[in-house]
Amino acid sequence: MVGRRNQGKTTLVVELARALAGRGIRVGTIKHTSHDHELDTPGKDSCRHREASGGPAAIIAPRLVAAYLPRRDEADPYLSLAPLYEGCELILVEGNLDGPGPKVEVWRAAPGGPPPLATEREDIAWVVSDDPLPPGGGRAVPRLPRSDGELLATRILELARGG
Numbered sequence: 001m002v003g004r005r006n007q008g009k010t011t012l013v014v015e016l017a018r019a020l021a022g023r024g025i026r027v028g029t030i031k032h033t034s035h036d037h038e039l040d041t042p043g044k045d046s047c048r049h050r051e052a053s054g055g056p057a058a059i060i061a062p063r064l065v066a067a068y069l070p071r072r073d074e075a076d077p078y079l080s081l082a083p084l085y086e087g088c089e090l091i092l093v094e095g096n097l098d099g100p101g102p103k104v105e106v107w108r109a110a111p112g113g114p115p116p117l118a119t120e121r122e123d124i125a126w127v128v129s130d131d132p133l134p135p136g137g138g139r140a141v142p143r144l145p146r147s148d149g150e151l152l153a154t155r156i157l158e159l160a161r162g163g
Contacts, residue, residue: 001094002117002124003106012106012128012146013094019153020090028088030081032096040068076100090160102159104128106146116141125159128152 001009013029020027040047050057050068058067069080078100085091093099097117103124107116109131118124119138126142127133133143144152 001092001106002097002103004114007106007108009094009106013092015149016153016156017092019149020156023153026087026089028085028091030091030093032093032099104159
């Protein structure tokens with residue numbers, strides 16, 4: 001799922017993950033961001049563990065396990081996550097416009113706002129929007145209605161399977 005800020009990418013990823021899991025599909029999700037975030041809380045024990053070793057650090061709680069993996073200068077950071085997603089049949093990645101795999105854009109019309117990225121990018125399969133796409137300017141791209149979650153889930157599966 002790609003798109004500009006505040007277009008509803010996270011909301012759609014969460015809805016799709018629930019819908020697909022409801023169909024019995026093992027779904028994983030990844031949130032990609034280009035902003036540098038401190039994912040741990042400075043000064044807390046888990047952060048101190050991570051900072052001390054420079055290697056993987058984890059925290060285990062009664063309901064969750066979190067692992068912090070140092071980001072290496074590897075060409076594909078998804079390789080370090082691959083073992084965590086081995087049991088997944090589908091992985092939804094949000095926000096990695098330049099990453100691998102087919103892309104779906106989430107777009108909302110706004111007065112004076114930019115057109116969908118898909119009008120200029122060949123790697124975006126279709127646009128999810130309840131708004132009509134602006135005419136002209138770039139390549140024609142299919143639009144699927146945002147309001148039809150079941151159709152979107154079906155089309156995501158088809159896209160992931162190469163269809």
